[in-house]
Amino acid sequence: MNLPNALTYSHTLLGECVGPGDTVVDATVGNGHDTLFLANQVGPTGHVIGFDVQTAALTATQTQLTLTGLSAQVDLHATGHEHVGDYLDDTTQIAGAIFNLGYLPGGDKTVVTQAATTLTAVKSLLQHLRRGGRIILVVYSGHPGGMDERNAVVDFCQALPQKTYQVLQYGFINQIHHPPFLLAIERR
């Protein structure tokens, strides 16, 4: 067994806090890898709410969901995750959420997540996060602007009150090409 990378570990952490019937958010649908994982986790009685600004990515993901019989429990929205609050009822509690920051591999590398909209989305999600729920951010920083977003997100997480949240940082530190690392915000 090798030490899991940030992407693999993100699913381990979500698998521990998300179960049948839960509501969860995929803040960056992209290639749909996380969406399908979450749709399986929550099952037919659950709800996955997904966001992406790239409609081609949403179309491809919707096709995969249909082919795998998972589309009933998923709603995809062609808008930025900073609007997530508009798609959650005031009383809705979420069990988990995931962000893949940076650009979509294989997509348009000039379309990248931004610190301001990422943090707007995280703040909205924190208001709905149930106890024991987790918001996971897989942080890439090697692209132009990536370090700014990385620093803003880490600063925000470090300032979260420890009485209410635990924030874990997980990542490899001896790799040359800025591998992604993981931040996990858990509500106590």
Place this chain on the structure above:
Amino acid sequence: MNLPNALTYSHTLLGECVGPGDTVVDATVGNGHDTLFLANQVGPTGHVIGFDVQTAALTATQTQLTLTGLSAQVDLHATGHEHVGDYLDDTTQIAGAIFNLGYLPGGDKTVVTQAATTLTAVKSLLQHLRRGGRIILVVYSGHPGGMDERNAVVDFCQALPQKTYQVLQYGFINQIHHPPFLLAIERR
């Protein structure tokens, strides 16, 4: 389930790479918590080699090992871990090792691990680490001199060649009182 802290996660990571018959090193025996865990993992056909400069800690641990029937597979040495190379045959391969840096809780707070001797021990252990084996360091930095050791250990780990080793950093980043974090060096 809550996110595990560094101490708990250290046993998860060792449990994945250490099994019956293995040779392992407890570089800082202290209260014996890790020693007993490792003695259980390697079983009666394995070998735990432990080091501590505080003889009272070794005596207490030896008693616990005897009471729990684990003493046969453990050798404790009242010397610093920088001498670990003297206790390993050239051909001995180790499956794992653990360090708890800083001072021994409940012990003499002026007796602390030091960057130079810690790194001497880590370098010796790397020469014996088998593929898939892991050296775990639980790093405390809140005590006087702790930040110096922390920085030296992190710098050393970041410079380890990524073709041969993966180095994971795991820890909470929003807690005020310098909680310990974990470094895991895995040989590929």
